[in-house]
Amino acid sequence: xxxxxxxxxxxxxxxxxxxxxxxxxxxxxxxxxxxxxxxxxxxxxxxxxxxxxxxxxxxxxxxxxxxxxxxxxxxxxxxxxxxxxxxxxxxxxxxxxxxxxxxxxxxxxxxxxxxxxxxxxxxxxxxxxxxxxxxxxxxxxxxxxxxxxxxxxxxxxxxxxxxxxxxxxxxxxxxxxxxxxxxxxxxxxxxxxxxxxxxxxxxxxxxxxxxxxxxxxxxxx
Ligand code: DX5
Ligand code: ZN
Numbered sequence: 757x758x759x760x761x762x763x764x765x766x767x768x769x770x771x772x773x774x775x776x777x778x779x780x781x782x783x784x785x786x787x788x789x790x791x792x793x794x795x796x797x798x799x800x801x802x803x804x805x806x807x808x809x810x811x812x813x814x815x816x817x818x819x820x821x822x823x824x825x826x827x828x829x830x831x832x833x834x835x836x837x838x839x840x841x842x843x844x845x846x847x848x849x850x851x852x853x854x855x856x857x858x859x860x861x862x863x864x865x866x867x868x869x870x871x872x873x874x875x876x877x878x879x880x881x882x883x884x885x886x887x888x889x890x891x892x893x894x895x896x897x898x899x900x901x902x903x904x905x906x907x908x909x910x911x912x913x914x915x916x917x918x919x920x921x922x923x924x925x926x927x928x929x930x931x932x933x934x935x936x937x938x939x940x941x942x943x944x945x946x947x948x949x950x951x952x953x954x955x956x957x958x959x960x961x962x963x964x965x966x967x968x969x970x971x972x973x974x975x976x977x
């Protein structure tokens with residue numbers, strides 16, 4: 757799979773969401789961080805906002821659920837219009853069952869692991885997921901520095917996916933910038949989330965293109 761850039765609207769202006777979403781219209785995905793104030797110490801948005809976002813944009817929605825009890829709530833985000841729904845391995849009671857349920861509803865399913873969560877337990881279950889999200893920062897906030905020690909997980913994942921075959925994407929989420937995206941791609945990520953790097957730029961739409969170009973350079977390296 758080619759490189760995909762997913763701007764995170766956590767860094768957008770919540771008072772002008774439609775404007776900021778339209779500003780990144782050539783993005784591959786719109787990364788929507790749902791936080792419940794329990795799984796992470798931050799509260800962002802929920803189902804009603806995701807429903808409205810799905811109505812005002814053609815960019816497919818990549819919902820990242822940093823919430824407790826995703827077993828109950830994740831299917832509702834598919835109904836709300838998310839094309840891909842990622843839940844945290846640390847929060848799910850029955851991750852495989854939940855993954856199968858989300859797929860049966862017609863959406864892509866991702867599973868995310870926080871920095872301190874090892875990737876090894878997932879390696880024998882990769883076929884159950886369309887994407888594995890390696891958190892490259894602690895979940896809960898934008899504008900953090902990428903945690904370098906999370907990168908070997910991406911390489912381990914990429915090797916396992918190559919061995920298992922199949923089209924499973926590896927998403928890196930958190931602290932991605934034009935300066936480090938090449939290294940992250942070189943480790944094996946193919947979906948890159950960027951919040952502050954995009955919305956902190958003078959021209960967010962142009963920044964998406966710059967990130968994509970730097971990522972492709974990383975792949976060629
Ligand atoms: C953090 C979120 C990330 C974050 C990325 O919990 O999952 O998606 O918004 O923002 P930056 O790119 O600013 O680290
Ligand atoms: Zn995220």
